[in-house]
Structures are given as structure tokens and as C-alpha cells.
Amino acid sequence: DVKVTQSSRYLVKRTGEKVFLECVQDMDHENMFWYRQDPxxxxRLIYFSYDVKMKEKGDIPEGYSVSREKKERFSLILESASTNQTSMYLCASSNPTGKNEQFFGPGTRLTVL
Amino acid sequence: LAKTTQPISMDSYEGQEVNITCSHNNIATNDYITWYQQFPSQGPRFIIQGYKTKVTNEVASLFIPADRKSSTLSLPRVSLSDTAVYYCLVDPGNTGKLIFGQGTTLQVKP
Incomplete structure (x- = not known):
């Protein structure tokens, strides 16, 4: 069964802290994505990656960076967390062939105080 | 990527058929139409994809007219567990990127 896991379901951080959100997929997918979801x-797409060490900006990259050192792992980094980054963060992966189906993790609800 | 427009919310009752229509006037020749479903506290999941005419699977049917400027997701005999957000997307298939938008929140009542 395909699986995308995220390091935490809930996270509380303080303004100015550096925050790491980790995502791991076990499907050998080439593409990985980070989204945030707000009511x-x-x-909304933050960053995505087509391959190891490759990254491309999505629609809202400001305040975020990413790292992909291994194919199965894609990290989202908030260099200095701010209250407007309080949100649900979703990671996804896909293969570039076939129906381009994205598989999502369960999400991390981040609260920045 | 082509923009999609769909209703923000819909209500239905158990046992009814639900049709959610999505417009995508700027769809390109190579674009596919894809629908995702998201339950509360979960990530979205793929439910169906089509290019033209009709596609059916165990979850839903997708109707696409000849001009492909709109599509309709049909859920037969919904139950309470079909309460979710449904996203219509246009997928060019060559970038991997998808634009999700706000989706349609379907509330199924007993």
C-alpha cells in the first residue's frame, strides 16, 4: 500500500524559531510537493521537486525553503516562523507518468505563537 | 494551467445522486480533467480522471461534453461518509503540478 508520512500531526512553535517539516514516501516517486491549506x-503549492537536489517554487514560496537530499525525503523549512505561517501543511508525491496521481500524507497542523 | 470554477458548497440527502459541475473554459488540447476528494483531517485523494465523454469507476462517474469546457462529477446514492471537499483540476500531465483551488464542500444529511 502506498504511503506518504509526515513527521508530526501537530506542532506548536514560537515566532522566530526555525521549523523543519519532514515528509517521506515509500513509492520511489520522483515528484514531491509541499502545500499549505487555509480556510x-x-x-496552495509552496515548493515542489522533480528529482533529488532539484526544487522549484510554487505559488507561495516566500518565507519557506526546501531540501531534497534523498529521493524519498522532502523537507520544508521555515527559517524564522511567523504567526501567518500557522496552517495545515500537506506533503504529496507522484510519478511523472500515467495519470499523474498525487498521493498525500496526513498533514501537519502547525501553530506559531 | 487552466483555471477551474466550481460551486463553493452543496447539500444533499442520503440516497440521492449528486452532480458537481466544474467549468474550465481555457482547457488545452492535452489537458486531462481530474477530481480529488478530501475528508476532514486527511489529505486529498484521487478519485477519477478523464479526457472526453464518460468515465466510470467504483467511486464516481465523470461526464465531459464534446467541447470539454466543463465536466460533471456524479456520485450515485450518496451516504453520510461522502461528506467531503471535492476538487476539480485540469492537469496538463507534463509538469506534475496541480492547482487545487477551493473545491466544493459537499454536506450529506440524513
Missing amino acids: GLGL
Whole structure:
């Protein structure tokens, strides 16, 4: 069974802290994605990666960075967390062939105080 | 990526058929139409994809007219467990990127 896991379901951090959100997939997928989801705004793409050490900005990359050192792992980094980054963060992976189906993790609800 | 427009919310009752229509006027020749479903406190999951005419699987049917400027997701005989957000997306298939938008929140009542 395909699986995308995220390091935490709930996380509380303070303003200014450096925050790492980890995502791991076991499907040998080439593509990995980070989204945030906020009420009334749907899912918005932050960053994505087509391959190891490759990254591309999505629609809202400001305040975030990413790291992909291994194919199965994609990390989202908040260099200095702010209260407006309080949100649900969702990771996904996919293969670039076939129906381009994205498989999502359970999400991390991050609260920045 | 082509923009999609779908209703923000819909209500239905158990046992009814639910049709959610999505418009995508700027769809390109190579684009596929894809629908995802998201239950509360979970990530979205793929439910169906089509290019033209009709596609059916164990979860839903997808109807796409000849001009492909709209599509309709049909859920037969919904139950309370079908309460979810349904996203219509246009997928060019060559970038991996998807644009989810706000989706349609379907509330199924007893």
C-alpha cells in the first residue's frame, strides 16, 4: 500500500524559531510537493521537486525553503516562523507518468505563537 | 494551467445522486480533467480522471461534453461518509503540478 508520512500531526512553535517539516514516501516517486491549506483558500503549492537536489517554487514560496537530499525525503523549512505561517501543511508525491496521481500524507497542523 | 470554477458548497440527502459541475473554459488540447476528494483531517485523494465523454469507476462517474469546457462529477446514492471537499483540476500531465483551488464542500444529511 502506498504511503506518504509526515513527521508530526501537530506542532506548536514560537515566532522566530526555525521549523523543519519532514515528509517521506515509500513509492520511489520522483515528484514531491509541499502545500499549505487555509480556510477559504484551498490548497496552495509552496515548493515542489522533480528529482533529488532539484526544487522549484510554487505559488507561495516566500518565507519557506526546501531540501531534497534523498529521493524519498522532502523537507520544508521555515527559517524564522511567523504567526501567518500557522496552517495545515500537506506533503504529496507522484510519478511523472500515467495519470499523474498525487498521493498525500496526513498533514501537519502547525501553530506559531 | 487552466483555471477551474466550481460551486463553493452543496447539500444533499442520503440516497440521492449528486452532480458537481466544474467549468474550465481555457482547457488545452492535452489537458486531462481530474477530481480529488478530501475528508476532514486527511489529505486529498484521487478519485477519477478523464479526457472526453464518460468515465466510470467504483467511486464516481465523470461526464465531459464534446467541447470539454466543463465536466460533471456524479456520485450515485450518496451516504453520510461522502461528506467531503471535492476538487476539480485540469492537469496538463507534463509538469506534475496541480492547482487545487477551493473545491466544493459537499454536506450529506440524513
